[in-house]
Amino acid sequence: MAAILQMENITKSFGKQRALNHVNLTIQPGDIYGLIGRNGAGKTTILKTIVQLLYADQGTITLFGATYGKDYTKQLKRTGSVIETPVANDQLTAQQNLTYYCKIKGIVDKDAIDDALKFVGLTDTGKKKFKDFSLGMKQKLGLAIALLNKPDFLILDEPINGLDPIAIADFRNLLVKINQTQGMTILISSHILEELYQMATRFGIIDHGTIIKELTKDEFDAKSREYIKLQVDQPKLAATVLNKMGIEDFKVIDQHTLNIYDLSLDNAALVEMLVAASVSVTTIVREHINLENYFKTIVAENEVTPNA
Ligand SMILES: Nc1ncnc2c1ncn2[C@@H]1O[C@H](COP(=O)(O)OP(=O)(O)OP(=O)(O)O)[C@@H](O)[C@H]1O
Incomplete structure:
Protein backbone atom coordinates (compact mmCIF):
# COMPACT_ATOMS: atom_id res chain seq x y z
CA MET A 1 0.00 0.00 0.00
CA ALA A 2 1.30 3.48 -0.84
CA ALA A 3 2.62 5.50 2.08
CA ILE A 4 0.52 8.39 3.43
CA LEU A 5 3.62 10.50 3.89
CA GLN A 6 7.20 10.12 2.81
CA MET A 7 9.95 12.59 3.62
CA GLU A 8 13.19 12.02 1.75
CA ASN A 9 16.40 13.81 2.53
CA ILE A 10 14.64 16.85 4.01
CA THR A 11 16.95 19.61 5.16
CA LYS A 12 15.93 22.90 6.73
CA SER A 13 18.10 25.62 8.24
CA PHE A 14 17.31 28.82 10.11
CA GLY A 15 20.31 30.99 9.29
CA LYS A 16 23.31 28.93 10.40
CA GLN A 17 21.17 26.67 12.57
CA ARG A 18 20.36 23.40 10.81
CA ALA A 19 17.03 22.27 12.25
CA LEU A 20 16.50 19.27 9.93
CA ASN A 21 19.41 17.31 8.56
CA HIS A 22 18.55 14.83 5.75
CA VAL A 23 15.33 13.61 7.37
CA ASN A 24 13.87 10.38 6.01
CA LEU A 25 10.51 9.35 7.43
CA THR A 26 7.67 7.15 6.23
CA ILE A 27 4.12 6.96 7.55
CA GLN A 28 1.93 4.09 6.39
CA PRO A 29 -1.89 4.08 6.19
CA GLY A 30 -3.45 3.42 9.60
CA ASP A 31 -0.28 4.23 11.54
CA ILE A 32 -0.26 6.14 14.77
CA TYR A 33 3.26 7.43 14.27
CA GLY A 34 4.92 8.67 17.46
CA LEU A 35 7.66 11.23 16.81
CA ILE A 36 10.09 11.26 19.73
CA GLY A 37 12.91 13.69 20.40
CA ARG A 38 14.32 15.94 23.05
CA ASN A 39 13.73 19.71 23.12
CA GLY A 40 14.99 21.34 19.95
CA ALA A 41 15.45 18.02 18.10
CA GLY A 42 13.33 19.22 15.17
CA LYS A 43 9.88 17.70 15.77
CA THR A 44 7.83 20.87 15.28
CA THR A 45 9.90 21.83 12.25
CA ILE A 46 9.04 18.46 10.64
CA LEU A 47 5.32 18.96 11.29
CA LYS A 48 5.39 22.55 10.03
CA THR A 49 7.22 21.46 6.88
CA ILE A 50 4.54 18.85 6.15
CA VAL A 51 1.69 21.37 6.39
CA GLN A 52 3.71 24.06 4.58
CA LEU A 53 3.93 26.48 7.48
CA LEU A 54 7.61 26.18 6.58
CA TYR A 55 9.36 25.06 3.41
CA ALA A 56 12.28 22.65 3.26
CA ASP A 57 15.55 23.87 1.73
CA GLN A 58 16.19 20.49 0.15
CA GLY A 59 14.57 17.06 -0.26
CA THR A 60 11.19 15.69 -1.23
CA ILE A 61 7.92 15.33 0.66
CA THR A 62 5.23 13.09 -0.79
CA LEU A 63 1.75 13.35 0.71
CA PHE A 64 -0.92 10.92 -0.54
CA GLY A 65 1.25 10.42 -3.61
CA ALA A 66 1.57 14.15 -4.41
CA THR A 67 5.00 15.70 -4.35
CA TYR A 68 4.76 19.43 -4.82
CA GLY A 69 2.79 22.26 -6.34
CA LYS A 70 -0.98 22.27 -6.75
CA ASP A 71 -1.38 18.55 -6.17
CA TYR A 72 0.34 18.76 -2.80
CA THR A 73 -1.86 21.70 -1.76
CA LYS A 74 -4.92 19.68 -2.77
CA GLN A 75 -3.81 16.69 -0.71
CA LEU A 76 -3.16 18.97 2.27
CA LYS A 77 -6.95 19.41 2.45
CA ARG A 78 -7.10 15.77 3.52
CA THR A 79 -5.09 16.59 6.63
CA GLY A 80 -6.07 18.16 9.95
CA SER A 81 -3.46 19.57 12.29
CA VAL A 82 -2.78 21.21 15.63
CA ILE A 83 0.76 22.55 15.70
CA GLU A 84 1.96 24.37 18.80
CA THR A 85 -0.97 25.88 20.74
CA PRO A 86 -4.48 25.46 19.31
CA VAL A 87 -5.40 28.63 17.45
CA ALA A 88 -8.81 29.66 18.71
CA ASN A 89 -10.35 33.04 19.45
CA ASP A 90 -10.33 33.77 23.19
CA GLN A 91 -13.60 35.68 23.11
CA LEU A 92 -15.60 32.99 21.27
CA THR A 93 -17.34 29.85 22.57
CA ALA A 94 -16.48 26.37 21.30
CA GLN A 95 -19.42 26.47 18.87
CA GLN A 96 -18.51 29.96 17.61
CA ASN A 97 -14.86 29.03 17.10
CA LEU A 98 -15.86 25.98 15.07
CA THR A 99 -18.35 28.04 13.02
CA TYR A 100 -15.49 30.43 12.21
CA TYR A 101 -13.24 27.55 11.11
CA CYS A 102 -16.00 26.01 8.97
CA LYS A 103 -16.22 29.32 7.13
CA ILE A 104 -12.51 29.67 6.49
CA LYS A 105 -12.10 26.01 5.56
CA GLY A 106 -15.18 26.12 3.31
CA ILE A 107 -16.89 23.28 5.19
CA VAL A 108 -20.60 23.11 4.35
CA ASP A 109 -21.52 19.86 6.13
CA LYS A 110 -24.17 21.01 8.65
CA ASP A 111 -23.33 18.25 11.09
CA ALA A 112 -19.58 18.90 11.08
CA ILE A 113 -19.62 21.14 14.17
CA ASP A 114 -21.90 18.94 16.27
CA ASP A 115 -20.01 15.81 15.22
CA ALA A 116 -16.66 17.34 16.18
CA LEU A 117 -17.92 18.70 19.53
CA LYS A 118 -19.56 15.39 20.37
CA PHE A 119 -16.49 13.41 19.41
CA VAL A 120 -14.18 15.37 21.71
CA GLY A 121 -16.76 15.67 24.50
CA LEU A 122 -17.28 19.44 24.39
CA THR A 123 -21.02 19.58 23.78
CA ASP A 124 -21.83 21.05 27.20
CA THR A 125 -19.60 24.12 27.25
CA GLY A 126 -22.46 26.48 26.30
CA LYS A 127 -21.55 30.14 26.59
CA LYS A 128 -18.15 29.60 28.14
CA LYS A 129 -15.52 31.46 26.15
CA PHE A 130 -12.27 29.84 24.99
CA LYS A 131 -10.24 32.07 27.36
CA ASP A 132 -12.03 30.43 30.31
CA PHE A 133 -11.42 26.86 29.12
CA SER A 134 -9.12 24.53 31.08
CA LEU A 135 -5.97 23.38 29.24
CA GLY A 136 -7.60 20.00 28.59
CA MET A 137 -10.67 21.69 27.06
CA LYS A 138 -8.42 23.89 24.91
CA GLN A 139 -6.55 20.86 23.62
CA LYS A 140 -9.85 19.14 22.86
CA LEU A 141 -11.14 22.17 20.96
CA GLY A 142 -7.89 22.16 18.97
CA LEU A 143 -8.57 18.54 18.10
CA ALA A 144 -12.19 19.38 17.18
CA ILE A 145 -10.94 22.12 14.81
CA ALA A 146 -8.50 19.66 13.22
CA LEU A 147 -11.29 17.09 12.78
CA LEU A 148 -13.85 19.45 11.21
CA ASN A 149 -12.98 18.51 7.64
CA LYS A 150 -12.95 14.79 8.57
CA PRO A 151 -9.30 14.38 7.58
CA ASP A 152 -7.61 11.16 6.54
CA PHE A 153 -4.36 12.22 8.22
CA LEU A 154 -4.19 13.99 11.57
CA ILE A 155 -1.02 15.82 12.67
CA LEU A 156 -0.65 16.75 16.34
CA ASP A 157 2.23 18.55 18.03
CA GLU A 158 2.56 17.65 21.72
CA PRO A 159 -1.22 17.49 22.27
CA ILE A 160 -1.02 16.06 25.78
CA ASN A 161 1.62 18.37 27.24
CA GLY A 162 0.54 19.87 30.54
CA LEU A 163 -2.57 17.71 30.88
CA ASP A 164 -3.35 15.80 34.07
CA PRO A 165 -3.23 11.97 33.95
CA ILE A 166 -7.02 11.63 33.54
CA ALA A 167 -7.13 14.18 30.72
CA ILE A 168 -4.16 12.42 29.08
CA ALA A 169 -5.92 9.04 29.18
CA ASP A 170 -9.07 10.70 27.85
CA PHE A 171 -7.15 12.22 24.94
CA ARG A 172 -5.37 8.96 24.21
CA ASN A 173 -8.69 7.09 24.08
CA LEU A 174 -10.04 9.65 21.60
CA LEU A 175 -7.06 9.21 19.30
CA VAL A 176 -7.09 5.42 19.46
CA LYS A 177 -10.86 5.43 18.81
CA ILE A 178 -10.56 7.68 15.78
CA ASN A 179 -7.69 5.57 14.43
CA GLN A 180 -9.48 2.28 14.93
CA THR A 181 -13.04 3.24 13.96
CA GLN A 182 -12.27 5.60 11.10
CA GLY A 183 -8.88 4.29 10.02
CA MET A 184 -7.43 7.77 10.43
CA THR A 185 -3.65 7.92 10.18
CA ILE A 186 -2.10 10.01 12.96
CA LEU A 187 1.29 11.66 13.40
CA ILE A 188 1.85 12.75 16.97
CA SER A 189 4.88 14.24 18.71
CA SER A 190 5.19 13.90 22.45
CA HIS A 191 7.65 13.85 25.33
CA ILE A 192 5.39 11.61 27.37
CA LEU A 193 6.82 8.34 26.17
CA GLU A 194 4.81 6.03 28.41
CA GLU A 195 1.65 7.45 26.88
CA LEU A 196 3.02 7.40 23.37
CA TYR A 197 3.91 3.74 23.85
CA GLN A 198 0.29 2.97 24.69
CA MET A 199 -1.11 4.47 21.51
CA ALA A 200 1.54 4.46 18.77
CA THR A 201 1.99 1.69 16.21
CA ARG A 202 5.29 3.04 14.86
CA PHE A 203 7.98 5.24 16.36
CA GLY A 204 10.46 7.66 14.84
CA ILE A 205 13.32 8.91 17.00
CA ILE A 206 14.80 12.26 15.99
CA ASP A 207 17.97 13.82 17.33
CA HIS A 208 19.86 16.89 16.12
CA GLY A 209 17.47 17.13 13.16
CA THR A 210 18.00 13.56 11.92
CA ILE A 211 15.72 10.55 12.23
CA ILE A 212 18.09 8.12 13.89
CA LYS A 213 15.66 5.22 14.26
CA GLU A 214 12.27 4.17 12.90
CA LEU A 215 10.64 1.04 14.21
CA THR A 216 7.21 -0.50 14.64
CA LYS A 217 5.73 -1.19 18.03
CA ASP A 218 6.17 -4.93 17.40
CA GLU A 219 9.86 -4.40 16.61
CA PHE A 220 10.25 -2.36 19.78
CA ASP A 221 8.46 -5.00 21.85
CA ALA A 222 10.82 -7.66 20.50
CA LYS A 223 13.75 -5.57 21.77
N1 LIG B 1 11.65 30.10 13.35
C1 LIG B 1 12.83 29.69 13.81
N2 LIG B 1 13.90 30.49 13.77
C2 LIG B 1 15.12 30.08 14.21
N3 LIG B 1 15.36 28.86 14.73
C3 LIG B 1 14.31 28.02 14.80
C4 LIG B 1 12.99 28.38 14.36
N4 LIG B 1 12.17 27.33 14.57
C5 LIG B 1 12.93 26.35 15.12
N5 LIG B 1 14.20 26.76 15.25
C6 LIG B 1 15.33 25.96 15.78
O1 LIG B 1 15.31 24.70 15.13
C7 LIG B 1 15.61 23.65 16.05
C8 LIG B 1 14.45 22.65 16.06
O2 LIG B 1 13.33 23.28 16.66
P1 LIG B 1 11.94 22.53 16.83
O3 LIG B 1 10.97 23.54 17.36
O4 LIG B 1 11.58 21.85 15.57
O5 LIG B 1 12.28 21.45 17.95
P2 LIG B 1 11.31 20.49 18.76
O6 LIG B 1 11.87 19.12 18.64
O7 LIG B 1 9.90 20.69 18.31
O8 LIG B 1 11.51 21.02 20.24
P3 LIG B 1 10.49 21.09 21.49
O9 LIG B 1 10.32 19.70 21.98
O10 LIG B 1 11.24 21.94 22.47
O11 LIG B 1 9.22 21.73 21.00
C9 LIG B 1 15.85 24.31 17.39
O12 LIG B 1 17.23 24.48 17.55
C10 LIG B 1 15.16 25.65 17.26
O13 LIG B 1 15.78 26.63 18.07
Whole structure:
Protein backbone atom coordinates (compact mmCIF):
# COMPACT_ATOMS: atom_id res chain seq x y z
CA MET A 1 0.00 0.00 0.00
CA ALA A 2 1.30 3.48 -0.84
CA ALA A 3 2.62 5.50 2.08
CA ILE A 4 0.52 8.39 3.43
CA LEU A 5 3.62 10.50 3.89
CA GLN A 6 7.20 10.12 2.81
CA MET A 7 9.95 12.59 3.62
CA GLU A 8 13.19 12.02 1.75
CA ASN A 9 16.40 13.81 2.53
CA ILE A 10 14.64 16.85 4.01
CA THR A 11 16.95 19.61 5.16
CA LYS A 12 15.93 22.90 6.73
CA SER A 13 18.10 25.62 8.24
CA PHE A 14 17.31 28.82 10.11
CA GLY A 15 20.31 30.99 9.29
CA LYS A 16 23.31 28.93 10.40
CA GLN A 17 21.17 26.67 12.57
CA ARG A 18 20.36 23.40 10.81
CA ALA A 19 17.03 22.27 12.25
CA LEU A 20 16.50 19.27 9.93
CA ASN A 21 19.41 17.31 8.56
CA HIS A 22 18.55 14.83 5.75
CA VAL A 23 15.33 13.61 7.37
CA ASN A 24 13.87 10.38 6.01
CA LEU A 25 10.51 9.35 7.43
CA THR A 26 7.67 7.15 6.23
CA ILE A 27 4.12 6.96 7.55
CA GLN A 28 1.93 4.09 6.39
CA PRO A 29 -1.89 4.08 6.19
CA GLY A 30 -3.45 3.42 9.60
CA ASP A 31 -0.28 4.23 11.54
CA ILE A 32 -0.26 6.14 14.77
CA TYR A 33 3.26 7.43 14.27
CA GLY A 34 4.92 8.67 17.46
CA LEU A 35 7.66 11.23 16.81
CA ILE A 36 10.09 11.26 19.73
CA GLY A 37 12.91 13.69 20.40
CA ARG A 38 14.32 15.94 23.05
CA ASN A 39 13.73 19.71 23.12
CA GLY A 40 14.99 21.34 19.95
CA ALA A 41 15.45 18.02 18.10
CA GLY A 42 13.33 19.22 15.17
CA LYS A 43 9.88 17.70 15.77
CA THR A 44 7.83 20.87 15.28
CA THR A 45 9.90 21.83 12.25
CA ILE A 46 9.04 18.46 10.64
CA LEU A 47 5.32 18.96 11.29
CA LYS A 48 5.39 22.55 10.03
CA THR A 49 7.22 21.46 6.88
CA ILE A 50 4.54 18.85 6.15
CA VAL A 51 1.69 21.37 6.39
CA GLN A 52 3.71 24.06 4.58
CA LEU A 53 3.93 26.48 7.48
CA LEU A 54 7.61 26.18 6.58
CA TYR A 55 9.36 25.06 3.41
CA ALA A 56 12.28 22.65 3.26
CA ASP A 57 15.55 23.87 1.73
CA GLN A 58 16.19 20.49 0.15
CA GLY A 59 14.57 17.06 -0.26
CA THR A 60 11.19 15.69 -1.23
CA ILE A 61 7.92 15.33 0.66
CA THR A 62 5.23 13.09 -0.79
CA LEU A 63 1.75 13.35 0.71
CA PHE A 64 -0.92 10.92 -0.54
CA GLY A 65 1.25 10.42 -3.61
CA ALA A 66 1.57 14.15 -4.41
CA THR A 67 5.00 15.70 -4.35
CA TYR A 68 4.76 19.43 -4.82
CA GLY A 69 2.79 22.26 -6.34
CA LYS A 70 -0.98 22.27 -6.75
CA ASP A 71 -1.38 18.55 -6.17
CA TYR A 72 0.34 18.76 -2.80
CA THR A 73 -1.86 21.70 -1.76
CA LYS A 74 -4.92 19.68 -2.77
CA GLN A 75 -3.81 16.69 -0.71
CA LEU A 76 -3.16 18.97 2.27
CA LYS A 77 -6.95 19.41 2.45
CA ARG A 78 -7.10 15.77 3.52
CA THR A 79 -5.09 16.59 6.63
CA GLY A 80 -6.07 18.16 9.95
CA SER A 81 -3.46 19.57 12.29
CA VAL A 82 -2.78 21.21 15.63
CA ILE A 83 0.76 22.55 15.70
CA GLU A 84 1.96 24.37 18.80
CA THR A 85 -0.97 25.88 20.74
CA PRO A 86 -4.48 25.46 19.31
CA VAL A 87 -5.40 28.63 17.45
CA ALA A 88 -8.81 29.66 18.71
CA ASN A 89 -10.35 33.04 19.45
CA ASP A 90 -10.33 33.77 23.19
CA GLN A 91 -13.60 35.68 23.11
CA LEU A 92 -15.60 32.99 21.27
CA THR A 93 -17.34 29.85 22.57
CA ALA A 94 -16.48 26.37 21.30
CA GLN A 95 -19.42 26.47 18.87
CA GLN A 96 -18.51 29.96 17.61
CA ASN A 97 -14.86 29.03 17.10
CA LEU A 98 -15.86 25.98 15.07
CA THR A 99 -18.35 28.04 13.02
CA TYR A 100 -15.49 30.43 12.21
CA TYR A 101 -13.24 27.55 11.11
CA CYS A 102 -16.00 26.01 8.97
CA LYS A 103 -16.22 29.32 7.13
CA ILE A 104 -12.51 29.67 6.49
CA LYS A 105 -12.10 26.01 5.56
CA GLY A 106 -15.18 26.12 3.31
CA ILE A 107 -16.89 23.28 5.19
CA VAL A 108 -20.60 23.11 4.35
CA ASP A 109 -21.52 19.86 6.13
CA LYS A 110 -24.17 21.01 8.65
CA ASP A 111 -23.33 18.25 11.09
CA ALA A 112 -19.58 18.90 11.08
CA ILE A 113 -19.62 21.14 14.17
CA ASP A 114 -21.90 18.94 16.27
CA ASP A 115 -20.01 15.81 15.22
CA ALA A 116 -16.66 17.34 16.18
CA LEU A 117 -17.92 18.70 19.53
CA LYS A 118 -19.56 15.39 20.37
CA PHE A 119 -16.49 13.41 19.41
CA VAL A 120 -14.18 15.37 21.71
CA GLY A 121 -16.76 15.67 24.50
CA LEU A 122 -17.28 19.44 24.39
CA THR A 123 -21.02 19.58 23.78
CA ASP A 124 -21.83 21.05 27.20
CA THR A 125 -19.60 24.12 27.25
CA GLY A 126 -22.46 26.48 26.30
CA LYS A 127 -21.55 30.14 26.59
CA LYS A 128 -18.15 29.60 28.14
CA LYS A 129 -15.52 31.46 26.15
CA PHE A 130 -12.27 29.84 24.99
CA LYS A 131 -10.24 32.07 27.36
CA ASP A 132 -12.03 30.43 30.31
CA PHE A 133 -11.42 26.86 29.12
CA SER A 134 -9.12 24.53 31.08
CA LEU A 135 -5.97 23.38 29.24
CA GLY A 136 -7.60 20.00 28.59
CA MET A 137 -10.67 21.69 27.06
CA LYS A 138 -8.42 23.89 24.91
CA GLN A 139 -6.55 20.86 23.62
CA LYS A 140 -9.85 19.14 22.86
CA LEU A 141 -11.14 22.17 20.96
CA GLY A 142 -7.89 22.16 18.97
CA LEU A 143 -8.57 18.54 18.10
CA ALA A 144 -12.19 19.38 17.18
CA ILE A 145 -10.94 22.12 14.81
CA ALA A 146 -8.50 19.66 13.22
CA LEU A 147 -11.29 17.09 12.78
CA LEU A 148 -13.85 19.45 11.21
CA ASN A 149 -12.98 18.51 7.64
CA LYS A 150 -12.95 14.79 8.57
CA PRO A 151 -9.30 14.38 7.58
CA ASP A 152 -7.61 11.16 6.54
CA PHE A 153 -4.36 12.22 8.22
CA LEU A 154 -4.19 13.99 11.57
CA ILE A 155 -1.02 15.82 12.67
CA LEU A 156 -0.65 16.75 16.34
CA ASP A 157 2.23 18.55 18.03
CA GLU A 158 2.56 17.65 21.72
CA PRO A 159 -1.22 17.49 22.27
CA ILE A 160 -1.02 16.06 25.78
CA ASN A 161 1.62 18.37 27.24
CA GLY A 162 0.54 19.87 30.54
CA LEU A 163 -2.57 17.71 30.88
CA ASP A 164 -3.35 15.80 34.07
CA PRO A 165 -3.23 11.97 33.95
CA ILE A 166 -7.02 11.63 33.54
CA ALA A 167 -7.13 14.18 30.72
CA ILE A 168 -4.16 12.42 29.08
CA ALA A 169 -5.92 9.04 29.18
CA ASP A 170 -9.07 10.70 27.85
CA PHE A 171 -7.15 12.22 24.94
CA ARG A 172 -5.37 8.96 24.21
CA ASN A 173 -8.69 7.09 24.08
CA LEU A 174 -10.04 9.65 21.60
CA LEU A 175 -7.06 9.21 19.30
CA VAL A 176 -7.09 5.42 19.46
CA LYS A 177 -10.86 5.43 18.81
CA ILE A 178 -10.56 7.68 15.78
CA ASN A 179 -7.69 5.57 14.43
CA GLN A 180 -9.48 2.28 14.93
CA THR A 181 -13.04 3.24 13.96
CA GLN A 182 -12.27 5.60 11.10
CA GLY A 183 -8.88 4.29 10.02
CA MET A 184 -7.43 7.77 10.43
CA THR A 185 -3.65 7.92 10.18
CA ILE A 186 -2.10 10.01 12.96
CA LEU A 187 1.29 11.66 13.40
CA ILE A 188 1.85 12.75 16.97
CA SER A 189 4.88 14.24 18.71
CA SER A 190 5.19 13.90 22.45
CA HIS A 191 7.65 13.85 25.33
CA ILE A 192 5.39 11.61 27.37
CA LEU A 193 6.82 8.34 26.17
CA GLU A 194 4.81 6.03 28.41
CA GLU A 195 1.65 7.45 26.88
CA LEU A 196 3.02 7.40 23.37
CA TYR A 197 3.91 3.74 23.85
CA GLN A 198 0.29 2.97 24.69
CA MET A 199 -1.11 4.47 21.51
CA ALA A 200 1.54 4.46 18.77
CA THR A 201 1.99 1.69 16.21
CA ARG A 202 5.29 3.04 14.86
CA PHE A 203 7.98 5.24 16.36
CA GLY A 204 10.46 7.66 14.84
CA ILE A 205 13.32 8.91 17.00
CA ILE A 206 14.80 12.26 15.99
CA ASP A 207 17.97 13.82 17.33
CA HIS A 208 19.86 16.89 16.12
CA GLY A 209 17.47 17.13 13.16
CA THR A 210 18.00 13.56 11.92
CA ILE A 211 15.72 10.55 12.23
CA ILE A 212 18.09 8.12 13.89
CA LYS A 213 15.66 5.22 14.26
CA GLU A 214 12.27 4.17 12.90
CA LEU A 215 10.64 1.04 14.21
CA THR A 216 7.21 -0.50 14.64
CA LYS A 217 5.73 -1.19 18.03
CA ASP A 218 6.17 -4.93 17.40
CA GLU A 219 9.86 -4.40 16.61
CA PHE A 220 10.25 -2.36 19.78
CA ASP A 221 8.46 -5.00 21.85
CA ALA A 222 10.82 -7.66 20.50
CA LYS A 223 13.75 -5.57 21.77
CA SER A 224 12.10 -4.85 25.06
CA ARG A 225 13.86 -7.64 26.91
CA GLU A 226 15.14 -7.71 30.45
CA TYR A 227 18.70 -6.70 31.24
CA ILE A 228 20.99 -6.02 34.18
CA LYS A 229 21.80 -2.37 34.79
CA LEU A 230 25.27 -1.96 36.26
CA GLN A 231 26.44 1.43 37.51
CA VAL A 232 30.11 1.86 38.34
CA ASP A 233 32.79 4.54 38.59
CA GLN A 234 34.93 3.07 35.77
CA PRO A 235 32.81 1.53 32.98
CA LYS A 236 35.77 0.78 30.71
CA LEU A 237 37.45 -1.27 33.40
CA ALA A 238 34.11 -2.95 34.18
CA ALA A 239 33.83 -3.88 30.48
CA THR A 240 37.26 -5.53 30.66
CA VAL A 241 36.15 -7.52 33.71
CA LEU A 242 32.99 -8.65 31.89
CA ASN A 243 35.08 -9.77 28.91
CA LYS A 244 37.33 -11.74 31.24
CA MET A 245 34.23 -13.47 32.60
CA GLY A 246 33.25 -14.42 29.03
CA ILE A 247 30.30 -11.97 28.98
CA GLU A 248 30.06 -10.22 25.62
CA ASP A 249 26.38 -9.25 25.34
CA PHE A 250 26.48 -5.84 27.03
CA LYS A 251 26.62 -2.15 26.15
CA VAL A 252 28.29 0.84 27.76
CA ILE A 253 25.44 3.36 27.98
CA ASP A 254 27.07 6.39 29.57
CA GLN A 255 29.98 7.36 31.82
CA HIS A 256 28.58 5.30 34.70
CA THR A 257 26.21 2.75 33.22
CA LEU A 258 26.50 -0.59 31.42
CA ASN A 259 23.52 -2.69 30.34
CA ILE A 260 24.19 -6.43 30.44
CA TYR A 261 21.82 -8.54 28.35
CA ASP A 262 23.29 -11.92 29.29
CA LEU A 263 21.03 -12.86 32.22
CA SER A 264 22.98 -16.03 32.99
CA LEU A 265 25.47 -13.74 34.72
CA ASP A 266 26.25 -14.51 38.35
CA ASN A 267 25.77 -11.07 39.94
CA ALA A 268 27.68 -11.90 43.13
CA ALA A 269 30.68 -13.21 41.17
CA LEU A 270 30.64 -10.09 38.98
CA VAL A 271 30.61 -7.74 41.96
CA GLU A 272 33.47 -9.72 43.52
CA MET A 273 35.54 -9.46 40.32
CA LEU A 274 34.78 -5.75 39.95
CA VAL A 275 35.79 -5.00 43.51
CA ALA A 276 39.00 -7.02 43.02
CA ALA A 277 39.72 -4.81 39.97
CA SER A 278 39.13 -1.67 42.10
CA VAL A 279 35.86 -0.81 40.33
CA SER A 280 33.32 0.74 42.67
CA VAL A 281 29.76 -0.55 42.10
CA THR A 282 26.83 1.74 42.95
CA THR A 283 23.95 -0.17 41.32
CA ILE A 284 23.28 -3.65 40.00
CA VAL A 285 19.60 -4.24 39.24
CA ARG A 286 17.37 -6.03 36.74
CA GLU A 287 15.42 -3.67 34.48
CA HIS A 288 13.09 -3.89 31.55
CA ILE A 289 13.59 -1.73 28.46
CA ASN A 290 10.74 0.74 28.22
CA LEU A 291 10.34 3.34 25.50
CA GLU A 292 12.00 5.99 27.63
CA ASN A 293 15.22 4.11 28.34
CA TYR A 294 15.28 2.73 24.77
CA PHE A 295 15.06 6.32 23.53
CA LYS A 296 17.91 7.39 25.84
CA THR A 297 20.06 4.46 24.70
CA ILE A 298 19.53 5.13 20.99
CA VAL A 299 20.24 8.83 21.43
CA ALA A 300 23.41 8.08 23.44
CA GLU A 301 24.58 5.60 20.78
CA ASN A 302 24.06 8.12 18.01
CA GLU A 303 25.43 11.10 19.86
CA VAL A 304 26.91 13.49 17.30
CA THR A 305 28.13 17.04 17.47
CA PRO A 306 25.16 19.40 16.97
CA ASN A 307 25.28 21.36 13.75
CA ALA A 308 26.58 24.83 14.27
N1 LIG B 1 11.65 30.10 13.35
C1 LIG B 1 12.83 29.69 13.81
N2 LIG B 1 13.90 30.49 13.77
C2 LIG B 1 15.12 30.08 14.21
N3 LIG B 1 15.36 28.86 14.73
C3 LIG B 1 14.31 28.02 14.80
C4 LIG B 1 12.99 28.38 14.36
N4 LIG B 1 12.17 27.33 14.57
C5 LIG B 1 12.93 26.35 15.12
N5 LIG B 1 14.20 26.76 15.25
C6 LIG B 1 15.33 25.96 15.78
O1 LIG B 1 15.31 24.70 15.13
C7 LIG B 1 15.61 23.65 16.05
C8 LIG B 1 14.45 22.65 16.06
O2 LIG B 1 13.33 23.28 16.66
P1 LIG B 1 11.94 22.53 16.83
O3 LIG B 1 10.97 23.54 17.36
O4 LIG B 1 11.58 21.85 15.57
O5 LIG B 1 12.28 21.45 17.95
P2 LIG B 1 11.31 20.49 18.76
O6 LIG B 1 11.87 19.12 18.64
O7 LIG B 1 9.90 20.69 18.31
O8 LIG B 1 11.51 21.02 20.24
P3 LIG B 1 10.49 21.09 21.49
O9 LIG B 1 10.32 19.70 21.98
O10 LIG B 1 11.24 21.94 22.47
O11 LIG B 1 9.22 21.73 21.00
C9 LIG B 1 15.85 24.31 17.39
O12 LIG B 1 17.23 24.48 17.55
C10 LIG B 1 15.16 25.65 17.26
O13 LIG B 1 15.78 26.63 18.07
